[in-house]
Amino acid sequence: MEILGIGSRVRHQEYGEGVVISVRSEGYEITFIQSGTRRIKPETALEIIESVPLSTDLISLSDVERTLNKVLQKWMDATEIVPLGEKWTGGRMILEPGKPGLAPKEIPIESFFHKIVMMRDKLRVLEQKVNASELSDEAKVDIQQYVSRCYGSMTTFNILFKNAEQQFKS
Numbered sequence: 001m002e003i004l005g006i007g008s009r010v011r012h013q014e015y016g017e018g019v020v021i022s023v024r025s026e027g028y029e030i031t032f033i034q035s036g037t038r039r040i041k042p043e044t045a046l047e048i049i050e051s052v053p054l055s056t057d058l059i060s061l062s063d064v065e066r067t068l069n070k071v072l073q074k075w076m077d078a079t080e081i082v083p084l085g086e087k088w089t090g091g092r093m094i095l096e097p098g099k100p101g102l103a104p105k106e107i108p109i110e111s112f113f114h115k116i117v118m119m120r121d122k123l124r125v126l127e128q129k130v131n132a133s134e135l136s137d138e139a140k141v142d143i144q145q146y147v148s149r150c151y152g153s154m155t156t157f158n159i160l161f162k163n164a165e166q167q168f169k170s
Contacts, residue, residue: 009049037165082117083162084110116157120168123150
């Protein structure tokens with residue numbers, strides 16, 4: 001079985017045509033024209049349209065894309081549009097105190113979701129700043145583990161996201 005490199009063009013039976021944007025030990029990250037980015041296991045049947053040899057370069061197209069996206073967000077004040085799951089649109093979240101006599105607090109789910117997305121984005125920026133810092137590799141790994149645990153704690157809120165690729169992943 002041929003190992004595809006970044007930039008290889010493929011066709012998947014369900015998702016259609018796409019381009020390999022990242023190669024990982026657990027499979028490929030492929031952006032499909034009709035269905036967006038998906039993680040595909042290496043044993044999945046893919047028709048190879050154009051093969052690009054596997055590079056020894058450690059940075060992937062998706063890493064470059066994410067970094068460019070963050071730079072543009074920082075300097076242009078542009079933010080990624082992250083849609084709320086359709087079943088939650090227009091919903092309200094009610095926080096009811098455990099003490100009798102206190103009034104419950106009701107907020108739109110969209111407001112809560114916006115805060116969750118902001119938290120995700122701030123964690124991503126923190127990750128980037130740590131990786132770009134002059135800290136020792138050991139300190140970077142230590143801090144990265146804490147960030148990963150934060151992502152893991154936030155996975156509870158993944159039910160609110162419309163698109164799985166925008167959810168928290170630890």
